[in-house]
Amino acid sequence: MSSQPVHPDGPLMPMPELNLPALRSAIAALVPSRLEELVSEMQRAFDQAGQHGSTAPIRMFYRRWGTVVAIERDPERAARFHDAMQAFHTSDDAATRQSAAERIGAIVRLAEAEVQALEQR
Numbered sequence: 001m002s003s004q005p006v007h008p009d010g011p012l013m014p015m016p017e018l019n020l021p022a023l024r025s026a027i028a029a030l031v032p033s034r035l036e037e038l039v040s041e042m043q044r045a046f047d048q049a050g051q052h053g054s055t056a057p058i059r060m061f062y063r064r065w066g067t068v069v070a071i072e073r074d075p076e077r078a079a080r081f082h083d084a085m086q087a088f089h090t091s092d093d094a095a096t097r098q099s100a101a102e103r104i105g106a107i108v109r110l111a112e113a114e115v116q117a118l119e120q121r
Helices: 020-030 032-052 056-072 075-090 094-119
Strands: none
Touching: 020 032, 020 056, 032 056, 056 075, 056 094, 075 094
16 A cells, blocks of 8 residues: 555545555455456456457556546545436436536546556656
């Protein structure tokens, strides 16, 4: 795990390293309902890596799940993300859907920036 501080009103846990044991542990703690999805995607990524002789699928897997953790470890961010996803998927109003898509994009970009910062260390 990183040395990033965890505050009572902030993240539930530090951002984990981008490796399978750390990401699996974080997903198990934050969104256990998604563990099966993580394992399935991991198997596909490793299979594709072997088939293509490339580590790119594995790197993409780590980035994707690192982004999920970056969102879910912060309760306020996760709530905003899930509210926006709900609005996007349930609203018939184009303006509401557009606003939700913009909020989702902003949250994902912020989470991806956290993951990129880990990759650059």
